[in-house]
Structure formats: C-alpha cells, structure tokens
Amino acid sequence: MKRQKKNWKKLWNILKEWQSKNLENIEFLGYVNDVPNKIKESDIIIGAGRVAVEAILSGRPVIAVGEAKYIGCITPNNLSEGLKSNFGDIDFSEQIIIDSKTLTSDIETALNLTNENLLNLREMTTDEFDLYKIVDKIEKIYSKTYVEKKKYAVRYTGRFQEKINKMH
Numbered sequence: 559m560k561r562q563k564k565n566w567k568k569l570w571n572i573l574k575e576w577q578s579k580n581l582e583n584i585e586f587l588g589y590v591n592d593v594p595n596k597i598k599e600s601d602i603i604i605g606a607g608r609v610a611v612e613a614i615l616s617g618r619p620v621i622a623v624g625e626a627k628y629i630g631c632i633t634p635n636n637l638s639e640g641l642k643s644n645f646g647d648i649d650f651s652e653q654i655i656i657d658s659k660t661l662t663s664d665i666e667t668a669l670n671l672t673n674e675n676l677l678n679l680r681e682m683t684t685d686e687f688d689l690y691k692i693v694d695k696i697e698k699i700y701s702k703t704y705v706e707k708k709k710y711a712v713r714y715t716g717r718f719q720e721k722i723n724k725m726h
Contacts, residue, residue: 619668
C-alpha cells in the first residue's frame with residue numbers, strides 16, 4: 559500500500575510543480591459527472607482502469623498510472639501490459655517510482671501519437687473487450703475447471719455463444 563501512495567504522491571507533486579510554473583493547461587479535475595465529455599476535451603488522460611479504457615476508446619492518448627504500477631504512455635507495444643494490469647491498478651511486482659524525466663518523456667510521446675496510432679489502439683482495445691470473445695474464454699475456463707473438479711470430460715459446445723448469436 560505504501561508503494562501505491564508513493565506513485566500517486568510523486569505524480570501529484572510533479573504535476574503540481576509544473577502547474578506552479580504557470581502551465582495553466584494542467585488541470586486537476588477530481589470527481590466529474592460527465593466523464594466522456596471531459597475526456598473528449600482533454601489532450602492527454604492520466605489514469606488507470608476504466609478511465610484509461612474510456613480514454614482509449616474516445617481516441618485520446620493515455621498515460622497509465624494506477625495504484626500498483628506506472629506503465630506510461632499507452633502504445634500498441636505496451637497495450638497488452640496495460641490490459642493485464644488494468645492500466646496500472648493491479649500488479650504484484652515492484653515497479654519504478656514515477657520521476658519527472660519519465661513523465662515528461664511520456665507526455666511528449668502521448669502528444670506525438672498520430673490519429674492512426676490512436677485508431678489502432680482503439681481497435682485493439684475494442685477487440686479485447688468483444689463480448690463474443692469474453693464469453694468464449696469464460697466457457698473454456700468453466701469447462702476446464704469442471705473437468706478438473708469432476709475428473710471426466712465435458713464437450714465444449716459454445717452453446718452460449720450460439721444463443722447470443724440468435725439474439726442479434
């Protein structure tokens with residue numbers, strides 16, 4: 559828990575220092591009601607979990623920092639790492655503490671992402687959250703667990719997937 563607070567405290571201190579140097583374009587929003595519009599109004603989103611996912615799906619650059627890990631600017635090269643850790647909220651290994659130089663570099667990278675890069679990230683993220691793929695994975699895990707528990711095979715049929723297809 560101490561590491562988690564250190565990451566956020568360090569990030570907060572770096573951004574506050576930049577803000578004090580008359581960088582008016584840094585805003586600390588806290589809680590907001592209309593998250594999708596705030597994301598669309600922003601040049602870069604710093605966050606984790608659902609905030610990071612919504613920002614990517616909205617075509618905005620993301621610097622992923624969560625309670626457990628600092629990932630940095632999300633690109634196609636580290637999207638998988640972001641997804642596995644819920645964009646920094648879940649990790650059991652020791653990670654680097656955020657420093658000003660790394661954050662500056664990540665902001666520059668984020669600002670230089672092309673529309674094509676952002677669209678590619680959006681497509682990759684959308685694919686990762688595809689309902690059909692998720693249901694298929696759950697059915698396979700369930701079947702495997704059932705076989706291990708009951709000690710006999712169960713034929714995987716994908717019947718749930720068929721029901722979903724009929725609904726559409």
